[in-house]
Amino acid sequence: xxxFAQIGILxxxxxxxxxxxxGTLRLLGNFGAMAIFFSLAFVNxxxxxxxxxIINQIFYIGARSSLIVMLVGLFTGMVLGLQLFYTLVxxxxxxALGSAISLSLVREMGPVLTAIMIAARAGSGIAAEIGMLRIxxxxxxxxxxGVDPVRYLISPxxxxxxxxxxxxxxFFDLIGIFGGYLTGVLLLGTNAGTYFxxxxxxxxxxDIRGGFVKSLIFGAIVSCICCFQGYFCHMRTDSYxxxxxGLATVSAVVLSCVIILVADYVITSFLM
Amino acid sequence: xxxxxxxxxxxxxxxxxxxxxxxxxLNIYENRxxxxxxxxxxxxxxxxxxxxxxxxxxxxxxxxxxxxxxxMNKGEWKACRSQIAYLFQNNALLDSMTVLDNVAxxxxxxxxxxxxxxxxxxLKRIExxxxxEATHKFPxxxxxxxxxxxxxxxALVMDPKIVLFDEPTTGQDPIRKNMILSMITHYRRKLGxxxxxxxxxxxxxFFISDRIIILWEGAVGFEGTYEEAVKLKLPMIDxxxxxxxxxxxxLTGLLSRExxxxxxxxxxxxxxxxxxxxxxxxxxxxNLMHEALGPQAAIEVLRALGxxxxxxxxxxxxxxxxxxxxxxxxxxxxxSIDEARQLVADFAQELKxxxxxxxxxITMAKVxxxxxxxxxxxxxxxxxxxxxAVDQIIEKARAKQEIVATHRCNSGGKEQ
Numbered sequence: 117x118x119x120f121a122q123i124g125i126l127x128x129x130x131x132x133x134x135x136x137x138x139g140t141l142r143l144l145g146n147f148g149a150m151a152i153f154f155s156l157a158f159v160n161x162x163x164x165x166x167x168x169x170i171i172n173q174i175f176y177i178g179a180r181s182s183l184i185v186m187l188v189g190l191f192t193g194m195v196l197g198l199q200l201f202y203t204l205v206x207x208x209x210x211x212a213l214g215s216a217i218s219l220s221l222v223r224e225m226g227p228v229l230t231a232i233m234i235a236a237r238a239g240s241g242i243a244a245e246i247g248m249l250r251i252x253x254x255x256x257x258x259x260x261x262g263v264d265p266v267r268y269l270i271s272p273x274x275x276x277x278x279x280x281x282x283x284x285x286x287f288f289d290l291i292g293i294f295g296g297y298l299t300g301v302l303l304l305g306t307n308a309g310t311y312f313x314x315x316x317x318x319x320x321x322x323d324i325r326g327g328f329v330k331s332l333i334f335g336a337i338v339s340c341i342c343c344f345q346g347y348f349c350h351m352r353t354d355s356y357x358x359x360x361x362g363l364a365t366v367s368a369v370v371l372s373c374v375i376i377l378v379a380d381y382v383i384t385s386f387l388m
Numbered sequence: 389x390x391x392x393x394x395x396x397x398x399x400x401x402x403x404x405x406x407x408x409x410x411x412x413x414l415n416i417y418e419n420r421x422x423x424x425x426x427x428x429x430x431x432x433x434x435x436x437x438x439x440x441x442x443x444x445x446x447x448x449x450x451x452x453x454x455x456x457x458x459x460m461n462k463g464e465w466k467a468c469r470s471q472i473a474y475l476f477q478n479n480a481l482l483d484s485m486t487v488l489d490n491v492a493x494x495x496x497x498x499x500x501x502x503x504x505x506x507x508x509x510x511l512k513r514i515e516x517x518x519x520x521e522a523t524h525k526f527p528x529x530x531x532x533x534x535x536x537x538x539x540x541x542x543a544l545v546m547d548p549k550i551v552l553f554d555e556p557t558t559g560q561d562p563i564r565k566n567m568i569l570s571m572i573t574h575y576r577r578k579l580g581x582x583x584x585x586x587x588x589x590x591x592x593x594f595f596i597s598d599r600i601i602i603l604w605e606g607a608v609g610f611e612g613t614y615e616e617a618v619k620l621k622l623p624m625i626d627x628x629x630x631x632x633x634x635x636x637x638x639l640t641g642l643l644s645r646e647x648x649x650x651x652x653x654x655x656x657x658x659x660x661x662x663x664x665x666x667x668x669x670x671x672x673x674x675n676l677m678h679e680a681l682g683p684q685a686a687i688e689v690l691r692a693l694g695x696x697x698x699x700x701x702x703x704x705x706x707x708x709x710x711x712x713x714x715x716x717x718x719x720x721x722x723x724s725i726d727e728a729r730q731l732v733a734d735f736a737q738e739l740k741x742x743x744x745x746x747x748x749x750i751t752m753a754k755v756x757x758x759x760x761x762x763x764x765x766x767x768x769x770x771x772x773x774x775x776x777a778v779d780q781i782i783e784k785a786r787a788k789q790e791i792v793a794t795h796r797c798n799s800g801g802k803e804q
Contacts, residue, residue, distance in 0.1 A: 165496075165497060252478070252480060252483070253478060253480040254480050254481075254482055254483070256437075256442050256476070256480065257474075257476060257481075257482070259441075259442060260440050260442070260472070260473065260474035260476075261473075261493065261494040261497065261498070261546075262466075262469060262470050262494065262497070262498045262546075263493075263494070263497045263498065268497070
């Protein structure tokens, strides 16, 4: 290939590298900013006068999400019961239904689906609320009153998420196992004793701890992403005002879901 | 020479390509009301946000109490900032909280007062700003004017040393505008804070301001007192004042000061035909009324005085304008001093029987059962010669002022 031809190829692919490069730098910059944001919020958790707001947020993120999480848990368990029953029947291992359901739920589906559900329900609310506070200058107003906005708005939400996620995951797992019982035992006729025996015998503390660790990390991730997106919605370059809040909310949910799945893979590979 | 409380030294702020503040130099002095005026988009709010640290300058330095802000450590800056309160243009009330919670919020978050004390202090401010009925309402349930007052209550609840007002009277009717300005002066006197205000409410804002700063295309076009600005006779400043002031005083319906000057000059231009000219200066003690009857009643008295002055003297060729917050100067062409005195005496009777009674219901609400308060209306009549400047006429009339009408506000209790 002649040098001229090589230059021609370079001219073609250079903009591509430029786009990839700038995108990567922006992404890394955002992650860096998010890490600093999380650290600041985390440090402020231990300041005075936080308890009341933390309890409020636990109610909002935790208690008010419990119904939807349990509903999803129930149907997830029921679907798992159906799918696994017909799969296990083929191998003559219907007795392992309890193990399959409980392990899938406790290790993977519980933490992941709970996190995604809370991201969709409470996370979107967090991003939108903080975004609205930002564009209506209420965040600035907090600053002018001598109240650190990160301490007042972000820290309680992060604590509340870290507390609520494992609890809701536990609810999800429990209700999911019960959902599996409804379809596997009551509908399809698997032996109830075998089902619960398998649940009990196959679940180890390691599995529960793994699920617990995941839900803690997901709690931190979801709350941090949602708060970050809302808090800095005024700095978006693609839109302004109410539209920026809307897009920040969408970004918060989408990014949370993606990062949950990526983080799930990474954590699982460490735990295995 | 007095040391400024806050100094801007070559402060420049850019947003992208646009330079909003361009090497701004200005001084803000302690215990004064400094008003910043300027056309929209000249960086007034940006300037104010630099004072409290919501924005940082790209170039230049802000010096607070003699120390550059960029050289302060976190604790020093926090201590400085805690002395400043900010009233946002759009109020920025916490919309998920009631009025009481909004006003009490800074106390709850930054002080160690117990719940009772916090509530007591917040309720006191709420009452002072005549918001008692709205105590448990949410901001969205209030009118724009009430929201503004809630924001003012919240800004003042911490007894700040410096209060930054970003267009505190925007969107208010003339009475409320004057009430808010009245409250600002009242609290400034009472609490002794330094006020920095952005406002376009001319002439009222000039009546209460100690200093004005005119922002012109991102830089300071003028800094000094209103009188200095007028004396300078710079075309830029004259044009700017005229564009803001208009022809009429919004509150009283009287002529604006600029329009008054034009009328007066026109009248003197035809002196040959005006045989005798007299002037009457009417005044009330707005500050005392504010203290005793509250801002609304005080402003209503002033408004009534303006309206009745217009009604009485306009048909006979007179023209009037407010020349300070609570002084109205009326020029009476073709009127000798004796005639003018008689006119003023008749007018005083009318005021006594009609105008002041109009505010009876407002004043009664403020005066307790066992106290009373007298509203005095003063008037001074003087002759005008063709060489007299407006300020001279005011001085002469002021020297001759006496009480011409009295209204006693009481609920039947003993007098004090």
